[in-house]
Amino acid sequence: MISKRMEEALNEQINKEAYSAYMYLAMSAYCNSQGFLGFSHWMRMQYQEEVLHMTKMYDYILAQGGEVFLKTIEEPPKEYGTPLEIFQKTLEHEQFVTKSIHQLMGLAMEEHDYATQTFLQWYVSEQVEEEASVQDVLNPLRMVGEDKGGLMMIDQKLGGRMAPSIPAPAN
Numbered sequence: 182m183i184s185k186r187m188e189e190a191l192n193e194q195i196n197k198e199a200y201s202a203y204m205y206l207a208m209s210a211y212c213n214s215q216g217f218l219g220f221s222h223w224m225r226m227q228y229q230e231e232v233l234h235m236t237k238m239y240d241y242i243l244a245q246g247g248e249v250f251l252k253t254i255e256e257p258p259k260e261y262g263t264p265l266e267i268f269q270k271t272l273e274h275e276q277f278v279t280k281s282i283h284q285l286m287g288l289a290m291e292e293h294d295y296a297t298q299t300f301l302q303w304y305v306s307e308q309v310e311e312e313a314s315v316q317d318v319l320n321p322l323r324m325v326g327e328d329k330g331g332l333m334m335i336d337q338k339l340g341g342r343m344a345p346s347i348p349a350p351a352n
């Protein structure tokens with residue numbers, strides 16, 4: 182069982198994960214339109230990952246006898262600039278999501294909600310991985326700058342990103 186306050190906060194987080202999915206899908210379309218098919222693929226995989234983050238939280242709310250409220254998803258921008266700018270925006274967004282997960286954990290601690298703390302631990306670790314995987318792309322992007330050959334090499338590498346696996350059942 183979860184409190185009404187926790188139910189509301191988890192539903193807010195579902196909306197943030199849904200926005201993340203939507204934004205990465207928009208980035209994927211943008212990269213495709215710029216001819217960066219590998220970057221586009223990476224973003225498409227990231228979109229799938231966010232859908233899993235969202236549904237994992239959805240499953241948890243239901244497993245705890247709570248109610249799921251799907252809210253309006255904000256429209257993401259259409260233009261994102263250069264590959265370097267795209268990944269800078271991606272890192273900023275993931276840092277925002279990390280903060281949001283930490284606030285949720287803070288609420289679970291305040292409420293002595295041990296089940297939700299255990300559940301959220303997965304997201305805390307996941308956000309460390311999310312930020313690290315974005316940094317792994319940002320570092321070579323900073324190195325190559327505007328060199329077209331370098332950008333094409335990174336694009337090719339990102340085209341090999343594997344599809345995310347289904348997360349373990351809630352909790």
Ligand code: OFO
Binds near residue numbers: 234278308
């Ligand atoms: Fe769901 O981790 Fe990214 O946003």
